[in-house]
Amino acid sequence: MRAGRIITSRRVKWTIAVVICLSAIGMLHKPILISLAHWLDVGESPRKADYVMVLPGGVERRPFVAVAMVRAGLAKGIITDETETDPANDEGLSPTSDDLLRKVLRLRGIRDDQIQVLPGHANSTWKDAIALSDFMQEHPQATVAIVTDCFHTRRSSWVFRRVLGAEARRVFFVSARLDTVDPNSWWTTEEGLITYLSEYLKLFFYVVTDRTVIASSLAIGVAVGLIWSLWRRRRLKQKPTKPSGESESRDSSTIESSDQSIVSIP
């Protein structure tokens, strides 16, 4: 009877908690989703740097930010890195990312001597960071503004900080805004959903496959496990032991009283 009551009250508590959580999410979903999009954007306002690095991809947006910075006198040159070809490039359906980027920059008035392509067949942000790391070793005083899409700045800054180490203070990120997706309503469009959800997925993969993160998670996991088992052992020790035959006596008293009541009826 008592156990049944405990279970019911627990269920009620859980139901209330779930209802409160769901209604809170329902009411606050808009600010939560907007902040999720803005959290990914760690880009700074364009300011003076020696070079602007355009990360491969986003060729409809990223090179134009770099062009604007060079034209405004904020940077003297543009750097990018060689990219690995994909099946669409191999099939001749599109030029490689670095070829296309150079073409766009030339069409926007950037001279060939202002464009530098770093060697390496990059196919990920890690490899872009490695290419820049080599460049920064050759140019020990140079500062670099890295241009990428607004939603990509957090992941890329995380990667670049890991690869560049102390040299990361010489770089900063500039966001290229999206044309067709508004960060304040990204969840309402198909492209917005793909852009932001896949970015979170990538960020998750980057974080969980990082050695430092794995090691620290394992350490935290072991520590939490140890604390939990110690706490559990202590709790078991502290639990007062029931006096022997307590339940039996209670049962027998009930029977006695019931017997008495039966007796007293007539």
Add this chain to the structure above:
Amino acid sequence: MTFSPRMLEIGRMRDSLRRVPRPYRFLGIILVLVISVVSFGMSPLSAMIVVVQSKPCNAEFVCIADVDCGQCYRVAAERSKQHAIQGILLCTNESQRIVLMGAIPAFEELGRQKLVNDGVASTAIEILPGECRNDWDQGRRINRWLEENPNKRVCLLCDLFASRRWSLILDHTLTATTRPRVTIEGVTDPRYNETTWWRRRMGIKSYFNSIVQLVYARCHGEDVIPVVDWSPEKYESAALGSRQ
């Protein structure tokens, strides 16, 4: 009430399971899930987004749905060279900034060049006029072509993982008379297929995007694409302005 030995045995097993601490039970469930996923493969997951179709589909014309599906162009070119089809249809896509400024030709033009390079006669390639802003527009454009060509059938070539979504789009954009004349053929990416996609980064990305697109199409329907000013000058001047 009597209990059979079998019931007693099950009861005993349940009791012994209950005695296992919760974290171990949770870990056990995860282990079982991982083992079953590894042993049964990822086919059940792919089945959610892939339409099973007899290959190759029987039609006089082939339409390439995904502009960047390189393998689709190869399949279409092979069929054309074998005279298995009469022609290849390409839809006109919306030209964005780099196309408008002349950095690359329009996507349908790139596709046409690719097919010609692969040995397809240029007379066999038909670019359907009328700019399509999304896949739903493409569906409507195909419907118009089918109405203009009442005796023709079309095989729509698309990325394998996009096949179920395309089926849904065609169900909504084609009429009852034109829909039976279109079949969908999903073309496998050379880097992964429906059972090995989870082993490659590109495969996971493609699968994830396809799931999101399919769920969006099923729950919301057609996506509304905003009208964008693709002028490079405007984008550049906005880039130096205040951050978003």
